[in-house]
Amino acid sequence: MKPIYFDNNATTPVAPEVLDAMLPYLKEYYGNPSSMHTFGGQLHKKVEEARARVAELIGADPEEIIFTSCGTESDNTAIAGAVEVSGGKRHIITTRVEHPAVMNFAKHLSRKGYRSTFLPVDSLGRLDMKAFADALDDDTAIVSVMYANNETGVIFPVAEIGSVLRERGIIFHSDAVQAAGKILLNVKELPVDMLSLSGHKIHAPKGIGALYVRKGTRFYPYVIGGHQERGRRAGTENVASIMGLGKACELAKAHIENESAYLSALRDRLENALVKNCPDSRINGDTENRLPNTTNISFEYVEGEAILLRLDEHGICASSGSACSSGSLEPSHVLRAMGVPFTLIHGSIRFSLSRYNTEAEVDKVIELMPALIKDLRALSPFGKKI
């Protein structure tokens, strides 16, 4: 059974064009770009071409792009580097709804004598800008705020935050892993110093990421060794995946506006129908400022893992913020930070779409979901309260 894949914020299928762009570098062109001989050395030029494409997606200059192994490495590098160059400043500001790649790194630094502030959000998942202003102090080494949230798709006011920080000379990093390639973003107009990207969220393979570092930003490498990436990230280049990421960024850039319209129409069709046809359901997050491909819906009185596994029977892939599906007993930290009641968090389901989803697939979910929810509610001791 071909899966109906609505879990694209977790990972995406590799685009066929991306795979084609990669294959030669897994086969005949296996050289090392650092070699002196032509066979290897010629790949250096290819890597630089890919770098230019990644830069183009976000309006950066190619030399501002560092290839990494993943979004997490980009995030860790940005924060560790900022702390390293900050001249003894010991305060890190981030949010309560960050991805673990940032949140757990900040917590890790907290255990090493640094101080971390986790900014709250409101019930729609919007950042508390007053808390942000209050948290800033002369000890602040870096502020790291995600561009868009992976669970709800809510987009943060990165431009507004950046202009405050620029005035104060504080380094600003944004984890744009979910946003890049889905919405237009241009670092020429955006006062951000560092930005993390990930390949596998935009139809490149897993194991490749990038970190944008604005010219003039103080920087310290995280992976230390050889001179690759102009001394900013050691390790022999993952040439094939870099070629894949270059192609994926080129595709995203070329189609971003059409795709955004296509995805938001598809998402809205799904969301409106589910909320209309399933009683006691509601959308989590600010629908005014949201990624076009994401919807997070809570179905009250049912548990998320049960919903996911019933969907799984039909080959439908989604994800949930419930405790049971997370591998820990703690339900989604994002929905908890938003103050969503536990009864609704346990029944939260995220559908995240990509260009490869079709209206027919959406309609299949629309057709199945109301009966599926009704069936699980009939099993539930709380079902009667509907």
Add this chain to the structure above:
Amino acid sequence: MWDYTNKVKEHFLNPKNAGEIENPDAVGDVGSIVCGDALKITLSIDKDTNTITDAKFQTFGCASAIASSSALTELVKGKTVDEALKITNQDIADYLGGLPKEKMHCSVLGREALEAAIANYRGEALPLELAGKLVCQCFAVTEEMIRKVAIENHLTTVEEITDYTKAGGGCGSCIPEIEKILKDIWSVKAPEETPKKPKKLTNLQKIALIQDVLEKEIRPKLQADGGDIELIDIDGNSVVVALRAMCVSCPMGGVTLKGIEDKLRELVSEELKVVEG
């Protein structure tokens, strides 16, 4: 992705005895929607024989919580109240061919509901493990509950307690108290170990013991999954078996054989090898 047995999936997708008995003789209602698991069980009991004639459940929870509830209702039907009280959370898990260790609390919830229902039938107060003072506020778990589950399942670490009761899995502030309780339990009483394997066996003793382990430990589990095993021969340390029905086509056949071998090595002799005949 949880590694659920086919039996768990079957009881999740087509639960047995879902619903509520009208005018039940016993009701057990445990857990809460906030904790993420809640189970209400209703029983019909023949007052003359104290036999449970019908059982139904309503569960809010994940696949393994629903499957555990379904299993519980199947297990109690036809049993007397006293017999039903002997059902342990491990029995529920075994009935389902096992649960992932992080999901054992689903089987514990089932047992709790049964105890609450029987207390309700007998007009008794809730047992202390349900009504006592809370250790874990996040998931409403009492000290008595932790003690009982720890002793019955030979749990020695906080992680195991969390897997079985959820206690300590929320804010974590009760972890020191759980450690204290565990220390208290096991400083008095060493955790019971699985039966020690005998030192030196004669060939006949060995054959008898292998047959016994296959019969009591292994066959019931395979049969629960619709499979079976037959002992064909014992040649020195080679145990030749034939797997039947479901197990033959099962892609996990290798694992099953390996599992049988591990069990036999544990309970009979390290040197045994299991081969398919």
